[in-house]
Amino acid sequence: MHLTFAVSLCLSTAAAAAPQTTLRPEVRPAAPPARTYATVQDAGFDAWVRKFRARALAQGVSRATFDVAFADAGFIPDSIALDRNQAEFTKPLSDYMATAASNERVATGRDMLVQYKTLLDRIEATYGVDRHVVLAVWGMESNFGKRRGAVPLISTLATLSYEGRRGRFFEEQLVAALKILQRGDTTPQNMTGSWAGAMGHTQFIPTSYAAYAVDFTGDGRRDIWSDDPSDALGSTAAYLSRFGWTKGQPWGVEVRLPQGFDYGKSARSVKQRPGVWASQGVVGVDGRGVADVDSASLITPTGAGGAAFLVFSNFDVISRYNNAEAYIIGVGHLGDRINGMAPLVHPFVAGERSLNRAERRELQQRLTSEGLDTGGVDGRIGPASRRAIRAYQARLGLPQDGYASLTLLQRLR
Secondary structure (H helix, E strand, O other): OOOOOOOOOOOOOOOOOOOOOOOOOOOOOOOOOOOOOOOEOOHHHHHHHHHHHHHHHHOOOOHHHHHHHOOOOOEOHHHHHHHHOOOOOOOOHHHHHHHHOOHHHHHHHHHHHHHOHHHHHHHHHHHOOOHHHHHHHHHHHHOOOOOOOOEEHHHHHHHHHHHOOOHHHHHHHHHHHHHHHHHOOOOOOOOEEOOOOOEOOOOEOHHHHHHHOOOOOOOOOOOOOOOOOHHHHHHHHHHHHHOOOOOOOOOEEEEEOOOOOOHHHOOOOOOEOHHHHHHOOOEEOOOOOOOOOOOEEEEOOOOOOOOEEEEOHHHHHHHOOOOOHHHHHHHHHHHHHHOOOOOOOOOOOOOOOEOOHHHHHHHHHHHHHOOOOOOOOOOOOOHHHHHHHHHHHHHHOOOOOOOOEHHHHHHHO
16 A cells, blocks of 8 residues: 555545545555465454444445445454554665665656656646656555555455454444445455555555545546556545645755754754755755745755755645655655656665664663753654754764764664
């Protein structure tokens, strides 16, 4: 489902109740290839289905829809195993980007740009969303339709509702999936996706689909599962448009920083016009000021010494699809490469990655032991923790980027 590789193979939400803030809010590893997702007999599951039937009917699912959908549904142990073993997953950004914007993926994206030119013309004209970003989401989510997921959605969602860690969430997805079937957008046999319920070319979960998917072909069905990607790509553009995509604005621009740059300004809360950034020595990698299209923040994803970007509001819009920074940069840069732009000038720091929650807590504990106030040991790197990191970096004579890096944690150890 969304976010393959290092990024969220999982979740999005919107709809029956209220849309969640992102389609896929977590970073997770890909499912092991040996999984079969076979259904097995389970008396407890069967009893749960009988009770759930009444709840589904009370929410507007018809008897006929329910009975047809569950005729061949069953309990999938693999889905439970994956849901119970979702340790937080991190990967060096340099490695992640090597896959996200690989030469092969860029080449395929450029081929799709030509193959679907007429469709993309219509989508861009309708929603005002850059076609290269729509293609990049498609590439990131399913490798341009090659990996849409083959797990029976009703079975896996019912399984996770019955015995999973997030039963209430998955039951909401299951009801939404049944209503999709009731509407006639697809059939139980064709409704397949990831083990966690993400569907189609661009991996919508059922509630997000209900809220944002569109019938771009005009055939009366919002068919994101078809080999024809029209509805899926149109739905992706509609989703990004709904959350405020600004036509003609970049997601971000790679920049170079001046000697002695104050890394205290590298925070999403610091927003300035590119002209102001240029006056402070922050310019494009070509040495010229970045186009002054809107206010921008500066980010340094792997800290001092790695790539730096001025990012605009479209960066935040992509985050509504998946809020993992690696994913947002992956989509943005892949889109740029599909559009003919060159690879990044400054590589990401090799081996550097985001810390997982346990490591973030350890970092805070060790900084606190050094007499530095992190604002608590909660695994969240907020302003107080960044100030503590900068103070520790100052002690060591390091660039004070405030970045919670693996290298810094190793120093503290």
